[in-house]
Amino acid sequence: MQYTLLITGSPYQTKACHSGLRFIKAALSKYPDSIKGVFFYEDAVLIGSQIAQPPRDEINLMKAWQDIAQQHNVPLYLCIAAAVRRGIINDTESRRYELEQHTLAEHFQLEGLGTLVDLMNTTNKIIQFR
């Protein structure tokens, strides 16, 4: 069985990104191919900011998710509309908006909600963390 995670809760106001991380670690440790992808929507897209600097004595949540993507080859998608309105911008969007910088962290990618629809149709279950 393959799962997709839909994470919608803010990494600062909720524990959605933390709980999702715990779930994905547990799932991958037992079934390495059990996660098809992770889609971040609403304020959860803030997880993909490369310029956020958490205090050194706290978990670096963005890095923890990057490690998952890197070690297990799990794609981390951020909703492009939700991300751009919150200042999470990749190189392409940066050029489109004539900005001088981009803020999207490595191993995250901006995708439309159509990608979420595709994930819904190709995995057994979607689990929302909010």
Place this chain on the structure above:
Amino acid sequence: MKHTLIHLNTSPYANLACKEGLDLALVLATFEQAVDLCISGAALALLTDNQQPTAEHGKNLHKLLAGLEFYDIENLYIEKANTWLKDSNIWPGAKPLEETEWQALFSQYQQVFRF
């Protein structure tokens, strides 16, 4: 095809949750996925007529309701027990459900997303 229920429970004026939940519903419908809506709690404010939000309040999401049928989103459910919702001052397309029907609603879908 999976049948999806989008459950809105947050005030349309408190944050972007209502808007982004509706956005997801419209995208699902655009991709010809079966999707219904249900509304409870503070999100019920979305249904009341005569809303005139300013730019600071955010987009007028109430206006969007009239366009749902063009996306083939035909079911928007509310719970009948919300007696403060008078038929005359809310969007007429909402379908009120009895308490037992409302409770049974959530197990009728393959996926339920909450905003």
